[in-house]
Amino acid sequence: TQLLEQSPQFLSIQEGENLTVYCNSSSVFSSLQWYRQEPGEGPVLLVTVVTGGEVKKLKRLTFQFGDARKDSSLHITAAQPGDTGLYLCAGQSNYQLIWGAGTKLIIKP
Amino acid sequence: DTGVSQDPRHKITKRGQNVTFRCDPISEHNRLYWYRQTLGQGPEFLTYFQNEAQLEKSRLLSDRFSAERPKGSFSTLEIQRTEQGDSAMYLCASSWAGLTTGELFFGEGSRLTVL
Numbered sequence: 001t002q003l004l005e006q007s008p009q010f011l012s013i014q015e016g017e018n019l020t021v022y023c024n025s026s027s028v029f030s031s032l033q034w035y036r037q038e039p040g041e042g043p044v045l046l047v048t049v050v051t052g053g054e055v056k057k058l059k060r061l062t063f064q065f066g067d068a069r070k071d072s073s074l075h076i077t078a079a080q081p082g083d084t085g086l087y088l089c090a091g092q093s094n095y096q097l098i099w100g101a102g103t104k105l106i107i108k109p
Numbered sequence: 110d111t112g113v114s115q116d117p118r119h120k121i122t123k124r125g126q127n128v129t130f131r132c133d134p135i136s137e138h139n140r141l142y143w144y145r146q147t148l149g150q151g152p153e154f155l156t157y158f159q160n161e162a163q164l165e166k167s168r169l170l171s172d173r174f175s176a177e178r179p180k181g182s183f184s185t186l187e188i189q190r191t192e193q194g195d196s197a198m199y200l201c202a203s204s205w206a207g208l209t210t211g212e213l214f215f216g217e218g219s220r221l222t223v224l
Contacts, residue, residue, distance in 0.1 A: 009149075031210040042113075042200050042215030043152070050210060088151050092211045099151035 003027075004091055006100035014108050016078055021087055021103040024071045029091035029098070032072045034063055037086040037102070079107045111135060113216035115201050121222045122191055129187045130219040134203030141184050142213060143176055144200040152200055158184060159206055191223045 004025045013019055023032070031050045035043035047056050049065035049072060056063045060083075062075040076083055086102045114133045122128050134141045140159050144152035155174065156166045160181040173191075178184040188195055198220050202213035 033210070033212060035215075040218070040220070042202070042218050043213075045212050045214070048210045048212055086149075090151075090213075095211065097154070097211060097213070099153075101151045102149070104149065 004089060004098050004100040006087075006089060006103050008103060009101065010104045010106075012106040012108065013079060015080055018075065018077050019079055019105070020073055020075045021105070022071065022073050023089035023091075023100055025091060025098070026070065027091070027093060027098070028069050029093050030069070031092045032065055032069070033090045033092070033097075034072070034074055035088045035090065037088060038084075043086075043088055076105075079105075081107045081109050083107050113201055113203050113214055115199075115216035115219050117219060118217060119220045119222075121224065123224050124193060125190055127187065127189045128191055128221060129185055130199050130201075130221075131183060131185050132201030132216060133183045134201070135214055136182075138203035138205050138214070139181070140204045140206050141178055142202040142204070143184070143186050144202065146198045146200055146218070155186070155199075188221075191221075193223045196221055196223045 007022050033048045034046045037043040047063045052067045052069045054065045060077045064073050084107050086104050088102045089100045090097045116131045142157040143155040146152045156176050158178040161178050173189045176186045198218045200218045202215045204213050
């Protein structure tokens with residue numbers, strides 16, 4: 001069974017701080033996606049990483065795909081209250097998407 | 110609005126009743142997915158269609174659940190004889206099969222509460 005483990009499960013920090021969330025697996029993925037979900041809404045795609053070692057930046061968010069394509073991280077610089085939400089990673093393997101359970105992030109003003 | 114739309118957004122029903130959810134995908138997308146999500150968890154795959162063909166169905170899905178996509182456009186998800194454990198957010202997503210990276214575009218979800 002393929003699993004994607006996200007850590008931490010929950011993170012509450014002050015506005016302006018930096019943070020990193022992780023997405024780990026023992027399986028290799030052909031690509032990995034990060035989504036953000038706000039309460040009562042569906043997930044919204046943030047980024048897809050495809051190549052081992054790839055780094056993508058989206059404003060204050062930096063996404064990295066591990067060299068072996070088994071893990072990924074999301075780093076947020078100078079977090080803002082608008083970053084609050086559930087961050088989900090999903091790895092693609094054999095045309096299936098394997099989902100993590102998410103990291104619930106709260107940024108306090 | 111050309112995004113994925115779901116209806117209804119909220120549904121409260123009594124145990125034992127049947128409910129049906131509708132999903133209208135992005136028009137150019139030929140794949141349509143149904144997921145279930147409970148609070149604080151990631152989406153759980155239920156089933157997916159490519160055009161009108163239902164290509165995969167989760168083994169976790171009981172026979173009380175059925176999904177259709179009769180003309181390869183909108184889809185319905187029906188739950189018969191609802192149970193309290195069916196309470197969840199039901200998410201629909203669509204994608205273009207030609208995208209090898211498989212990004213999904215989600216609707217806003219249909220929240221089901223079974224009393």
